[in-house]
Amino acid sequence: MYTELHLKLLNGRTITIHVEPGFDMDDLEYVPGMRAVSLGNLTVLYEGLVYDVRPGRPHPARSAAPGLLR
Numbered sequence: 001m002y003t004e005l006h007l008k009l010l011n012g013r014t015i016t017i018h019v020e021p022g023f024d025m026d027d028l029e030y031v032p033g034m035r036a037v038s039l040g041n042l043t044v045l046y047e048g049l050v051y052d053v054r055p056g057r058p059h060p061a062r063s064a065a066p067g068l069l070r
Contacts (some may be wrong), residue, residue, distance in 0.1 A: 002028075
């Protein structure tokens with residue numbers, strides 16, 4: 001289950017969009033004719049600065065804050 005989309009920009013940076021509820025790869029639709037990615041009611045266009053969109057897994061949850069381990 002994925003909860004993030006990573007957008008790679010032409011300047012080398014990556015932007016992360018958090019998506020709730022989580023989604024599977026089958027839910028993510030690439031629309032090559034429009035240069036877009038569609039996920040439910042969210043559509044990300046490749047026009048302008050964005051050149052790639054990929055799903056990303058969130059970082060694992062931590063069980064305790066740093067310094068509070070026993």
